[in-house]
Amino acid sequence: MTPTAERAVVFSDVRFRYRTGSEVLSVDRFEIGTGERVFLHGPSGSGKTTLLGLVAGVLPATAGRVEVLGRALGDLRPSERDAHRGVHIGYLFQLFNLIPWLSVEENIGLPCRLHAARRARLPGGSIERAVAQLAERLAIVPLLGQRVNELSVGQQQRVAAARALIGAPRLVIADEPTSAIDTDLRDRFIELLFSQCAEAGSSLLFVSHDLSLSARFDRSVSLPAINRVTA
């Protein structure tokens, strides 16, 4: 067996069903290596959201073993899984990534305020400095003082990326983050994401149904191919 310490994500014989439903996911083996950039694709209804929920530790596996960054999530209590996600994972949504009643700056710094361990990963423990650095790299410095609802979708996604990347999480999960922005912006956004993940040494799990993106990733995984439950 591969030493799991070198793997960011390891699924072994994972089954999942919602409390009242039939089985939606059955994956014998799924892995993401440390620092690896994985492209996961599949049509809607193929269980992508469920798989991300399992990796993030929001959904508990019905059977099997989900290991994320060396921790078996099944062994953790729900609150420990929440903390594990908050400290070690950066998460990007498809749309509406930002909390409307916080400023841009507060949105970016929020993970470090929610979890002291995430803040401890910042150089000097300074949230302000880390926000400033990320803002500079993502070219969002002028946005910092603006209200969230004044930003364009592309700007929102970059701010959300900054929030996902602050404190150099070991795993970044991106759930179709580019589906709402046009091609030109999309490419630049992916470049930014790649460079930042590389710099922090983060693994990246990128979910999309846009197969044209897959060539840029280290590896491409088709969910219907590994999920034995067919929709």
Added chain:
Amino acid sequence: MLTPTLALRSLANRRLATSLTVASIALSVALLVGVEAVRRGVREGFAGTIRNTDLIVGARGGSQQLLLSSVFGIGSPAGSMTWKTYERWSKHAAIAWTIPISLGDSYRGFRLIGTTPEFFERYRFRDDGRITLASGRLLAGESDLVIGSMVAERLGLRLDTAIAVTHGLRGEGIADHDHHLFTVVGILAPTLTPVDRSVFVTLEGITAMHEDPEEEHEEDRANRKDAAGAPQAHSHDAEQESITAFLAGTQNRFESLGLQREMNTDVTEPLTAILPAVALTELWNSIAYAEDGAQIISGAVLLVGLLGMLVALYSTLEERRREMAILRSLGAGPRRIASLLVFESGVLSAAGAVAGMAAAYAVIIAGRGVAEQRFGVWIQVAAPGTLEWAYLIGVVVAGLLVGLLPAWRAYRNALADGLTVRL
């Protein structure tokens, strides 16, 4: 520390809804606290109608009847007592001072009190309030008449006006004693007590009023019997034969109770002695059921206010599912999400409670003058008491409890939604 910050920012973002919710809670708290403060204020004002007097003594009868007739001028006294009895008690070793009062006549609906000038010196109301003159002088001769502020205002009386006084307690002169005219020599400053509605003359004045036997007729006799309960209520002699009641101060306040018992059980002449403070409280309690109704209503209004908050919070939950999912993705557990909502309801209810209390006091302090002028009611304003603080804490606790419902719903949503958001 983060939960409060997040909750406050979230509330600030929904400024309009937040302020409306706070306002509705504030309004209901203001009503609750206001009703309570007015109730207590009026009660204290009422209890302060007569102070410094340790005993009120009259002919044998009910204690409420004695209090109502002697202090408030309501109803008629049970009877009269002889001057001899009065003199005997005024010489009692435990008694420091006594003031006789003679009731039974009125002037255009305002009762006439025959007494001695010492009355104005001894009478106290509320916190050491004293009777003062607005103009003129106090009683001296048998034709002198001093009127309370309301009497002067309602009847438009001025100094030096000569008036005839009605015999008996009826409004207009059935049998005016117009052979004996009185002259207004003094007008009293407002006291917000029954003194304002009283007309004062000397005991000699009362006697002089009833002096001429030719003026006496059957109707008058019956009338007096009615009013004073005993035919000897008014003397026909120049000498004062009887009075209606007397106020007394003791040498030592602790002797009041013993003295009361002694008077009530004395066999020479059957008397009723009351302790004004005790009798006032009894009287208040007997009419206090009305205030319970007001409290029930304000309690119901508070309930409506809290339900309004519940609706306000609950209705935001749907639109906030997205932000809850974001918080979840950042590692916030369902409990933190629930605590956010509980905290929000706590802030709303606490802000509403404090604002409501402040508003209630502001209105009472500002409106006190109006209540005083228009209704002649004195509202004693005191610092918030235990009950008010209990209300405040109760409102916040109730707010937190109400907040548990949307919090529980958010908790369930957070578990069910995970990181997906159904929009």
